[in-house]
Amino acid sequence: MEHANALARVDELKKKYPNPRSAVMPALYIAQEIFGHISDEAVTWVSDAMQMPAVQVREVASFYTMYYKKPVGKYHFQICRTVSCTICGMCKLTELLHKKFGVKPGEVSADGMWSYEEVECLGSCGTAPMVQINDIYFEKLDPRKLEEIITKIAQEKPELRYSTLTDQIGAGLAGYAKSEVI
């Protein structure tokens, strides 16, 4: 990853706001793309790019759950655990992932590919239960469907992330569910 490009992108983002400090959140997303999670190194990088004290960068990063404080798998599964998903059977999805990946929530599988956790409402209540894999929603799931998705991801290794750096959604999305909200 060329950090120079990333710095140029942060500068471009800063200009979009009346006050450049507002770009700290997208800058943290960029740092997460480069470093994998918000490590000390990532905080230093954002601090330099934003010309903000590191302690303030760390404070922002620590407040939000989507800035990972430790490494996650290449495919990070977030299972919605709030009311509608719970009453529609999300527990079975967590049990499946626990069995498939052989790790506890928040841990990464030995090959670095997989991790999972339960998260709060993802706004997919009418299509419950559901799982977010990286930046993409997979909805109206049951354990069998989720298992098929995992098999497909393992084979095709698609890019399922939106990149703040390139402002593009992953090119590997063809054939993957995008939205079933209506």
Added chain:
Amino acid sequence: MTHKQILLQNIHQPNQHTISGYESRGGYQTIKKVLRMDPAAVIEEVKASGLRGRGGAGFSTGTKWGFVPKNSGKPVYLLNNADESEPGTFKDRVLLERDPHLCIEGMIMAGWALQSNWSAVYIRGEYGYPFTRINEAVKEAYAKGYLGENIFGSGFTHHMVVHRGAGAYICGEETALINSLEGVKGQPRLKPPFPAVVGLYGCPTIVNNTETLAALPFILEHGAKSYTALGTEKSPGTKLFSVSGHVNKPGVYEIELGYPMEKFIYEDCGGIRGGKKLKAVIPGGSSVPVLRADEIKNVTMDYESIRDAGSMLGSGGFIVMDEDTDMVQVAMNVAHFYSHESCGQCTPCREGGHWIEKIFTRIHHGNGLAGDLELVNNVCGQIAGHTICPFGEALAIPAMSFIKKFPEEFKGLIKDSLVGINKKRELMHYEEIMGAH
């Protein structure tokens, strides 16, 4: 029944999310008319329409706009609150995904009314796909000259940014959203001063929900009277309801306010799954009190009727639960949400939320103690009204409502009063209880 569709009328058109698709159905025409109107007249028209904030508070949109001081010498900012995170709510997502230009056109209109040259769409971080849709739509609008300088030859400049949140429910509260956008922790601010006077970077700022802004093109095209002709006198217009849970046809519905709730559940939403009986409904997102099936008879879906029934219309997150639903589990689940999402700023909310979750959890696991329900009510009473933002009420009021509405389910899980005090102390340790989880 077919309902008048103002917001969702084009969402099933496959190219509606593109600027050409939007324009082919009359999009970006009304804005040309609006830009020739006096901004004060636009505000008056919106006031006259009776449009109310659709994010949950239900405050008059035109009145809110009127709070912006005239000639303050400071820039005015407009923020589209798309941080949709209220459990049970997924309506703004549909607008952002399927009709993003409708949101943008509404924002330019609001921008003109407020004489604001800069706005932002603050969208929750998890909404990756809706983000790309609204982000692409903003780029398209810039490419066509519908955003930027001298829009439609009016001399009006309006810039727009799409800003991703990063997973914090509280950022849907308007002052938390402003702090988040300023690049600090998303914790709410004390009001007053209200954002309309002192908001983003200390400047006058209006924060409106996505659905509210998306209603503007209809109101300004057809006039306030066309909008007040829909709905009820006090709750005019249409509202999006996000339906989830045990119904046959979950999804987002646009209905005229004042529509009968039972009819909505049994006809529009196809009734309860598996032919089961209805047990309860949360009508406005998890922050509002739950209603039992017997409490929704003759209730209509508008702000006043739902309030009179003892709950709130809120965001329109409509969660339906059948007769098999374990209400203690639901109460525990909701309590866990608020405990997790408290921003940590006010002690009653930060500590109280955690306690409510602990107590509901031990009751759910059959370890409830005599006095626990009174204890929850006591803690809730210490939270509501004692916090900077309405999160305190959002946490306390539903918690009390579950106990009040379904006392027998809680009592059935609580051990008798003979449990010794030492046992009680022992059970207070959260780790032990979670160990049994």
